[in-house]
Amino acid sequence: MSLSSQNKAWLLQLARESIEHGLDHGGPLTQIANVPDALLVRGASFVTLETHNQLRGCIGSIEAYRPLAEDVANNAYGAAFRDTRFAPLQPAELPDLHIQISVLTNPEPIHAANEQDLLQQLIPGEDGVLLEDGLHRATFLPQVWEQLPSPHLFLAHLKEKAGLPSNYWSTSLHFQRYRVEKFS
Structure with a gap:
């Protein structure tokens, strides 16, 4: 899958919004509006979080079983709050948070x-x-x-x-x- 620069930017914004939603509501963003058609296709992703060039969380899916947009939203939340190697993300960390998304091909x-x-x-x-x-x-x-x-x-x-x-x-x-x- 080759994503347009607009779809990449949209997914990065979605990942950040899902993390912010997690900070405010304790769960991933589930109501996702205005999803571009290309991101409604099933896709597998990993979301990697870093602060100050140090790993802060990484969660993902190997197999595509849900729409890519939904996968990214859930994995962003998971990387911030469910990676057992780290304490849950705190609001003070958000300004320094670097988000990387990896969209996987089929294994x-x-x-x-x-x-x-x-x-x-x-x-x-x-x-x-x-x-x-x-x-x-x-x-x-x-x-x-x-x-x-x-x-x-x-x-x-x-x-x-x-x-x-x-x-x-x-x-x-x-x-x-x-x-x-x-x-x-």
């Missing part, structure tokens, strides 16, 4: 015979990766390559995020890749 399976095969298939800086093994599940957006530029490190940290040892490998592991259109 596609990565077929790998072993870890080395998987590492050779990953495209640093472009692939977002979803790992699943039973109840263990985690994802890294493509932006994470900026902090973990080596496929080996990227995968090791993704396993740890999923609650698995960094050197874990099993035939029950499943991987998917996706790309994002990000804007802030």
